[in-house]
Amino acid sequence: MEKEQIRPQDSEYAVEMLHITKRFPGIIANDDITLQLRKGEIHALLGENGAGKSTLMSVLFGLYQPEEGIIKINGKEVKISDPNDANDLGIGMVHQHFKLVECFTVLDNIILGVEPVGKAGILHKAEARKRVLKLSEKYGLQVNPDAKISDITVGMQQRTEILKMLYRDNDILIFDEPTAVLTPQEIEELMQIMRNLAAEGKSILFISHKLAEIMAVADRCSVLRKGKYIGTVNTKDVTMEDLSAMMVGRNVNFHVEKKPQKLGDVILKVENMTVASHMHKNNAVKNVSFEVRAGEIVCIAGIDGNGQTEFVYGLTGLEPLAGGKITLLGKDITKMPIRRRSVMGMSHIPEDRHKHGLVLDYSLEYNIVLQRYFEPQFNKNEFLRRKNIRAYADQLIEQYDIRSGQGAITSARSMSGGNQQKAIVAREIDRNPSLLVAVQPTRGLDVGAIEYIHKQIVAQRDAGKAVLLVSLEMDEVLDVSDRILVMYEGEIVGELDPKTTTPEEMGLYMAGAKRKEM
Amino acid sequence: MRKGNSILRKPAVQTLLSSLLCILLGLLVGFIALLIINPSGAVEAILDIIKNFWNYSKRATQLKNLGNTLVKTAPLLMCSLSVLFAYKVGLFNIGAAGQYVAGAGACIFCAVGLGWHWLPCMIASILAGALVGAISGLLKATRNVNEVISCIMLNWISLYLVNTLLSKVKNPTSPYTYNVAKQMVIENGASTTVAHPEALLPQLGINTLFNNNKYVGLAIPLAILLAVGIWVLLNKTRLGYELRATGLNKHAAKYCGMQDKANIVLTMAIAGGLAGIGASMLYLTGFEEWSVTQSSVPGMGFNGIAAAFLGGLHPIGTIFSSFFIQHITDGGAQLNKQVYPSEISGLISSLIIYFCAFVLFFKLTLNRRLDRKAERLQAIAQKEGGKA
Numbered sequence: 001m002e003k004e005q006i007r008p009q010d011s012e013y014a015v016e017m018l019h020i021t022k023r024f025p026g027i028i029a030n031d032d033i034t035l036q037l038r039k040g041e042i043h044a045l046l047g048e049n050g051a052g053k054s055t056l057m058s059v060l061f062g063l064y065q066p067e068e069g070i071i072k073i074n075g076k077e078v079k080i081s082d083p084n085d086a087n088d089l090g091i092g093m094v095h096q097h098f099k100l101v102e103c104f105t106v107l108d109n110i111i112l113g114v115e116p117v118g119k120a121g122i123l124h125k126a127e128a129r130k131r132v133l134k135l136s137e138k139y140g141l142q143v144n145p146d147a148k149i150s151d152i153t154v155g156m157q158q159r160t161e162i163l164k165m166l167y168r169d170n171d172i173l174i175f176d177e178p179t180a181v182l183t184p185q186e187i188e189e190l191m192q193i194m195r196n197l198a199a200e201g202k203s204i205l206f207i208s209h210k211l212a213e214i215m216a217v218a219d220r221c222s223v224l225r226k227g228k229y230i231g232t233v234n235t236k237d238v239t240m241e242d243l244s245a246m247m248v249g250r251n252v253n254f255h256v257e258k259k260p261q262k263l264g265d266v267i268l269k270v271e272n273m274t275v276a277s278h279m280h281k282n283n284a285v286k287n288v289s290f291e292v293r294a295g296e297i298v299c300i301a302g303i304d305g306n307g308q309t310e311f312v313y314g315l316t317g318l319e320p321l322a323g324g325k326i327t328l329l330g331k332d333i334t335k336m337p338i339r340r341r342s343v344m345g346m347s348h349i350p351e352d353r354h355k356h357g358l359v360l361d362y363s364l365e366y367n368i369v370l371q372r373y374f375e376p377q378f379n380k381n382e383f384l385r386r387k388n389i390r391a392y393a394d395q396l397i398e399q400y401d402i403r404s405g406q407g408a409i410t411s412a413r414s415m416s417g418g419n420q421q422k423a424i425v426a427r428e429i430d431r432n433p434s435l436l437v438a439v440q441p442t443r444g445l446d447v448g449a450i451e452y453i454h455k456q457i458v459a460q461r462d463a464g465k466a467v468l469l470v471s472l473e474m475d476e477v478l479d480v481s482d483r484i485l486v487m488y489e490g491e492i493v494g495e496l497d498p499k500t501t502t503p504e505e506m507g508l509y510m511a512g513a514k515r516k517e518m
Numbered sequence: 519m520r521k522g523n524s525i526l527r528k529p530a531v532q533t534l535l536s537s538l539l540c541i542l543l544g545l546l547v548g549f550i551a552l553l554i555i556n557p558s559g560a561v562e563a564i565l566d567i568i569k570n571f572w573n574y575s576k577r578a579t580q581l582k583n584l585g586n587t588l589v590k591t592a593p594l595l596m597c598s599l600s601v602l603f604a605y606k607v608g609l610f611n612i613g614a615a616g617q618y619v620a621g622a623g624a625c626i627f628c629a630v631g632l633g634w635h636w637l638p639c640m641i642a643s644i645l646a647g648a649l650v651g652a653i654s655g656l657l658k659a660t661r662n663v664n665e666v667i668s669c670i671m672l673n674w675i676s677l678y679l680v681n682t683l684l685s686k687v688k689n690p691t692s693p694y695t696y697n698v699a700k701q702m703v704i705e706n707g708a709s710t711t712v713a714h715p716e717a718l719l720p721q722l723g724i725n726t727l728f729n730n731n732k733y734v735g736l737a738i739p740l741a742i743l744l745a746v747g748i749w750v751l752l753n754k755t756r757l758g759y760e761l762r763a764t765g766l767n768k769h770a771a772k773y774c775g776m777q778d779k780a781n782i783v784l785t786m787a788i789a790g791g792l793a794g795i796g797a798s799m800l801y802l803t804g805f806e807e808w809s810v811t812q813s814s815v816p817g818m819g820f821n822g823i824a825a826a827f828l829g830g831l832h833p834i835g836t837i838f839s840s841f842f843i844q845h846i847t848d849g850g851a852q853l854n855k856q857v858y859p860s861e862i863s864g865l866i867s868s869l870i871i872y873f874c875a876f877v878l879f880f881k882l883t884l885n886r887r888l889d890r891k892a893e894r895l896q897a898i899a900q901k902e903g904g905k906a
Binding site for chain 2: 023316318337338339340341342348350355356357358359360361362366370371373374379382383384
């Protein structure tokens, strides 16, 4: 640890958000929250989804006006009414989803909006390039200023975002879940960059719910829970367990309990599957073959955008295959329509619950029968049997603890992300599938909901079902699965055993640095 | 989310309130237009428009004119149902006008040219409208052609095809076709007509309620029945569940195995059929004949868009909004033509539609006010109140 560097502990604060309260109809998103960011420190902001982190940041950027509380920058009280004000005060942010122009070069993206323009509107790029190169050298941010964004790695895209902030002379840097899209190696690099920045006097606010990263890089950590301020601690003085208890309000069982494995018949067999890409001319999925047996959880791991989405589309029938064969329960389903696959016993928890998983403007009960409304139980002579639908929805709501404002008639849109996901999980699992395809089933959920959904998935496996899990979360992959297949650029590049592999080894496969012939 | 119990929260009440507000604003701006044209008679003129048939002093004449308004309300209601139905499935059926034209062509030709009974004529209208609608649907589903573009083009294609077709049953002494109460027969190379009352929609005795207005009949109850039917179809049936799901989120519809493409074609065919039957509801009363030289698409389909939105996109709401729009359109005919153009009622109804765009805004503002009020009350009641 390099925390012994000069970090004047008693200097004045770069940012002070004092007693911020922000209400929305029916909910207090920030309830008397105080956040104090010291100059030159790395300060983590920890909280589950819905804890109020985003709202607090939106207040700092002037997107929301708080009802109560004041904001001080460098000790002076300020009023921030829009993001431009925040920019003028030297506050910059790297968003979780980068805000870059894909077809522009790195340099173009960095100067976008603050172009050095001479007389008659002529652009002085040479000057800008010099400054960018100087900054990149000073902070160890390696980029190629002339490469197009669409051609560079996610890590370099992130460095471009950081340079954007530095180019604008921002001294207060906010990183919003910056590691979600990175490989373990890239995460390590980012941590080093953050340390360099802090050493140069920049103040960093690091928003995350990954405890290990917070412990590794942050000096202090402020915790929010359900809109309330829980406390600020020095990371030196606490353990991961302490932080997690602060975040969740109870002790969380990180480990997923599984029964000993009882392997059954082959349920799903994929042979030489190839799926075309919509983004580029190459195939997104190339020649993928594997099997999933009853009673096992096979996990497809990989970094986002390596063909997992297209693979699932091909498997579930949302996209036609360019080649290959899929066999489910001994039957060729390669050309089978979606409905027949689903009736045959394939359940699908989709990656994007708002795009595919739910009709947001339908009620919860209508969403719960989305895969079954055509069954005789739910319609007779083409008319919906609303009583049966209601009864079934109520049963699932009870059984799976789906919480919503008005029960079965709640609009799906008004439900929290976790409960929306629970509704989908309930719907898909309750159909008693032979094969459960779960794609990032815990994305964006809080620890409690993650724990719950993992239990449900494992229960399916223990009940002798085949489970195919597609996940980007390293911890999830290692905790839940029985077998790991790593996907890189549309190919399966390695099969790993979660009991013997390490995150570092997986990272090498995920980054394409290592591969086994399959 | 917690909701208050205020009656203003009810979506139906909100829709009604905002529609009334639109009407009020539309009339107000229309009144300003009248003032600009001629300030001295403006008050009288706007009242004339609002009163429509009440302008007549005799009760018998009032009823007869109310009947005329109703005769034209039925096709307007069908066009607005056509627009509404497609809209619920996420499609904008600006082609109701063309589908209406196709329906008109089919029923007039079958009645006058072929001498069919009214029922098969009506069915021919439905099929013709459905066919035109299905073409747009098919283009959308298979080639991803925007339905607005294909609908607008099909409006003109339908118009000129129908003009060509109906030239065959044209009265040689006027640009109009023969009335559907007559059947055309060719004798010695020249066309004459014989009486053919079977092609007229049955009056069912309803005409007696309107001072024996002979055009009033089956169309009006049938239109209302269909409006209710559309509501049932959308809200109570499996098909409605599928179609609305497709309209609200086509990705989710595809994900759960609904035939999203077939649904798009089916939706446009049903929408077209509704507009088509609307045409037969007007022309099979013998109220009007078709001018084969007309070079603009009849406004009925476009007014249908207006009525659908003014009715809050609810099938039952459109019954009233269709009547209202037809009412003020006919009211425009009451004006002194020397001073005011009768198009002023068209202006007012379009202004009302324009203000309909504010319906959403109005609802939003209302809800926000209610929320704030509820929050205040809650804050007083207890300090702790939020849940994630």
